[in-house]
Amino acid sequence: MLDMHQKIKIFKALGNETRFLIFKNVFTGGYTCSIDKKDPNVKVSAHATCVSTIAEHFEFSLPTISKHLKELREANIVTMEKKGNKIYIEPNIETVRELGGCFTTLVDNFEKNRELFFDELTLS
């Protein structure tokens, strides 16, 4: 389960346009660069991409993108794995799934509680 501070970290990470777009890119942009051009046998996964490849899609400097990626990693919504001198980045599906679940649970509980509340009213 994600605790409060983990959730806040995730929201802070995604609450910036650049990081949001980087996150999107990690999710959707992986196919074109998932396999190392020089060594097609090196497959990290269907989606993995690397820091400089992501940076190509942005106007910002590489250090800026690197720093943003660090924040996404610290929020645990992407994973980074070093292979050779590259770092491969993937979305952390488990965390994203859990976060979605939190919202769904929140809404469900709210509506259940609201029902209970009005039930009590009609009884009294």
Added chain:
Amino acid sequence: MLDMHQKIKIFKALGNETRFLIFKNVFTGGYTCSIDKKDPNVKVSAHATCVSTIAEHFEFSLPTISKHLKELREANIVTMEKKGNKIYIEPNIETVRELGGCFTTLVDNFEKNRELFFDELTLS
């Protein structure tokens, strides 16, 4: 459907501990103050609470809480309705539900695409 900038606004709003806790309070703290003490017939909803009641739960000044609430409202995750000289605040369930759905869809699509990707690999 929530567009990108709406989502970023929501994440930014929830990516601050104070606002996160205010949001939590709007969700969970409503029962004790939902009915106007002086006029029990004024019921906004099972959950509505007001600015100063929320502020009681925090060490911060009222203007600070007010400003945070404004940000939550502008992110469209709470609604505020004026009745007399009080403002009643409720969670915006529809937005929260939609946000949860976004994450679920994201995860589902990712996994579907991953399946497709590996299917293609085995075919070739």
Added chain:
DNA sequence: TTGTTAATTAGGCATTTAGCTAAATACTTG
């Protein structure tokens, strides 16, 4: 070993954010 590529760290600067107090606005009540 020397050069090249990939990424991070350090340090600096401009902007934004999060808090405060004091003042203003809006509504209610005597």
Added chain:
DNA sequence: CAAGTATTTAGCTAAATGCCTAATTAACAA
């Protein structure tokens, strides 16, 4: 209308954020 209650606005400051360039680290390749 005057006093009281609820909330927002204005204006300020300290801290955090987001960006940059230059320097550093790490791995690979000739």
